[in-house]
Amino acid sequence: MKTRYSFGGDEHIFVEVDEEMSLDAFFKSLSMTNAVRESQIRGVTEVCPANASFQVKFDPDVIHPDDMLKEIQSLEAAAEKADSVIKTRIVEIPVYYQDPWTHETLMRFRERHQDPNSTDIEYAASINGYGSVDDFIKAHSGSPWFVSMVGFVAGLPFLYQMVDRPRQIEVPKYLRPRTDTPKLTVGYGGCFSCIYSVRGAGGYQMFGVTPMPIYDPQQEISYLREFMCFFNPGDIVKWKPINRDEYDAAVEDVDAGRFMPRMADVTFDLEKFNADNDGYNAKLEEALNGH
Amino acid sequence: MGIKVHNPGLATTIQDLGRPGYFHLGIPISGAMDRFAMRAANMLVGNDEGAAGLEAVFMGPELEFTSDATVAVTGADIPIKLDGEEQPGWSSIAVKAGQVLSFDFLRAGARAYIAVSGGITVPEYLGSRSTYAIGALGGFEGRAIAAGDELPTGDDAGPGGGRTVPVELRRGPGNPAELRVLPGLYWHRITETAQKNFFDDEWKVAPEADRMGYRFRGGRHLDFVEREQPFGAGSDPSNIVDGCYSYGSIQVPGGTEPIVLHRDAVSGGGYFMLGTVISADMDLIGQLQPNTPSKFVRVDMDTALQARRDRHGLLDKLRAALD
Numbered sequence: 001m002k003t004r005y006s007f008g009g010d011e012h013i014f015v016e017v018d019e020e021m022s023l024d025a026f027f028k029s030l031s032m033t034n035a036v037r038e039s040q041i042r043g044v045t046e047v048c049p050a051n052a053s054f055q056v057k058f059d060p061d062v063i064h065p066d067d068m069l070k071e072i073q074s075l076e077a078a079a080e081k082a083d084s085v086i087k088t089r090i091v092e093i094p095v096y097y098q099d100p101w102t103h104e105t106l107m108r109f110r111e112r113h114q115d116p117n118s119t120d121i122e123y124a125a126s127i128n129g130y131g132s133v134d135d136f137i138k139a140h141s142g143s144p145w146f147v148s149m150v151g152f153v154a155g156l157p158f159l160y161q162m163v164d165r166p167r168q169i170e171v172p173k174y175l176r177p178r179t180d181t182p183k184l185t186v187g188y189g190g191c192f193s194c195i196y197s198v199r200g201a202g203g204y205q206m207f208g209v210t211p212m213p214i215y216d217p218q219q220e221i222s223y224l225r226e227f228m229c230f231f232n233p234g235d236i237v238k239w240k241p242i243n244r245d246e247y248d249a250a251v252e253d254v255d256a257g258r259f260m261p262r263m264a265d266v267t268f269d270l271e272k273f274n275a276d277n278d279g280y281n282a283k284l285e286e287a288l289n290g291h
Numbered sequence: 292m293g294i295k296v297h298n299p300g301l302a303t304t305i306q307d308l309g310r311p312g313y314f315h316l317g318i319p320i321s322g323a324m325d326r327f328a329m330r331a332a333n334m335l336v337g338n339d340e341g342a343a344g345l346e347a348v349f350m351g352p353e354l355e356f357t358s359d360a361t362v363a364v365t366g367a368d369i370p371i372k373l374d375g376e377e378q379p380g381w382s383s384i385a386v387k388a389g390q391v392l393s394f395d396f397l398r399a400g401a402r403a404y405i406a407v408s409g410g411i412t413v414p415e416y417l418g419s420r421s422t423y424a425i426g427a428l429g430g431f432e433g434r435a436i437a438a439g440d441e442l443p444t445g446d447d448a449g450p451g452g453g454r455t456v457p458v459e460l461r462r463g464p465g466n467p468a469e470l471r472v473l474p475g476l477y478w479h480r481i482t483e484t485a486q487k488n489f490f491d492d493e494w495k496v497a498p499e500a501d502r503m504g505y506r507f508r509g510g511r512h513l514d515f516v517e518r519e520q521p522f523g524a525g526s527d528p529s530n531i532v533d534g535c536y537s538y539g540s541i542q543v544p545g546g547t548e549p550i551v552l553h554r555d556a557v558s559g560g561g562y563f564m565l566g567t568v569i570s571a572d573m574d575l576i577g578q579l580q581p582n583t584p585s586k587f588v589r590v591d592m593d594t595a596l597q598a599r600r601d602r603h604g605l606l607d608k609l610r611a612a613l614d
Contacts, residue, residue, distance in 0.1 A: 006475045006476050006477075006478075007473060007475045007567075007592065008475060008476055008537025008538075008539075008540055008564075008567045009473050009475075009537060009538075009539050009540070009566075009567030009568065009569055009570060009595065010473065010569055010570050010592065010595040010596055010599060011537070011538065011539075011570050012537040012538070012540075012567070014475070014476055014534070014535065014537060016534070018521075018532075019521040019524075019532070020521035020522040020523055020524070020532060021521075021522055021523030021524075021532045022522075045311055045312075046311060046312060046314050046315065047315065048314050048315040048535045048558065048559075049315065050533065050534040050535045050559055051523070051532055051533055051534065052523075052532050052534070053532070053534040053535065054535065055534075055535035055537060057311075057314070057537075057538070060570075060596060060599060061599070061603070064596075065592055065596075066592075149533060149559065150315065150316050150317055151314075151315065151316065151317035151535065151557070151558035151559040152317050152533075152557045152558060152559055152560055153317050153425055153426060153557055153558075154316065154317045154318045154423075154425075154426035154428065155316055155317055155318075156317050158533055160523075165522065170522075170523070172525050172526045172527070173525050173527070173530065173561060177544075189525060189533075189561060190523045190524055190525040190530065190532065190533065190561060191522065191523035192523070192533060197317075198425060198426055198427070200425050203561075215426070217416065217426060217427050217428040217433060228428075229316045229317075229318075
């Protein structure tokens, strides 16, 4: 990892912890953003962690950009040595893969796609070497995912697959971004899965849709009453494939205020995870399943 | 105490100075695209500078006032009418209950700011009344205003007419526009020739120019320094591992059309950025019409900070003039 610092105009410092994505880069970025918050550097207005980078917004009337840069750089050495252990939660998110709504949308934008003759998920399965879409869905939903960034639009999680690199799925983004994406689409771009929290533009491949709202500006949904966005960096997600009937039932539950995602509190230890991905994931899933 | 919307105009939204603090969750700062004009309008009607008013783009709305008030319109040059009678811009206007404010065709600029004494008092969300339409947050029911809406306002008749911003303190759009840029972020990703071309070429504001971002076209394609794409970024040379976008940063998807990210921009994503428009020039962008010839001007940090001080100085003069 090689950390690169840059100014984003006179109000931001951008820190790229690593050019490429890894959980090690994420944890170093997380440690540094926590350190920036804790050290209460005067003039800091926003601290935004991302996948393998982060950004600090500050008021240059309060602190000179060069001084802010020095303050942040001084935190790097300690962040490198910090324990990569966090208290977090694992959440089961139902996904209706190959649903009619994302299908309708992807057909409308076929001319912006790498392979106009297949669907997004067929294309992703094929370029990642899977013999069938079913096998691909098994791989996508077979291991947990780590929320390595929240952003783009309100409350949208970027998710990083918790398997060794040879097994990680990688797909390109659309050749030109779409102007429309159904709300709650489960998407994929680069090495990241995401859930589109709202309807709007998007460039990720579309695989399916979840019935579970993750953003509610009215804060009426039971699990979004405390705050309008569901996800935080560090959350762990396990996809659960569901069919049309299960999807409809879940939507009905959401509308009736009965839906509650299955989740459990867990501790994540990067070192232990790195030593044995699959064994560690099995333990996380045991916590989710309550045994 | 309110405003009846007879005609909303094209895309008129309630805005204040914005909603900082939630960018790390993808909720953008929002707020007026031309904060100088918004502040001036508020000062004219005796409001706090951060009170909520209306931002109208390209076309003015038609509004009926249900109580006596003071209003002011700043920003774009657009003929202002009260019950059909022309009124001055950048000035306070006394309004009686039942009178109707309307507008003729825009003459210059892109966004007009309408402040009303007492401010527009829709509920605050996360500390701001600004509309973030994509997230259905803030403003009037999370959207642009529509015919038939009744906007609540503070119960304050305000100072009445006759206050005006001296002409030398009004800030209009430049044409051609000059936007000062501090290179940075992923500046090293494009070739030296591309770096030079970006500042040498004349660009034009593209039709896709809104609160999320302003797109520019007409300059040469920006070539990238060759590299093997890092894991997780995606295959296009303009792709990066998804990161945060700075407010005012300039992304160039595919190396073709630069987009300056503005107040409702997405908070992050997977396109490289070559630098950032300096904070002092961000207000100018919201007044640019499509097709306006534009130049990006390379500056250093000292120039950016001096420009920021100059902008504060201008605001201080404005406060003194209207005190």
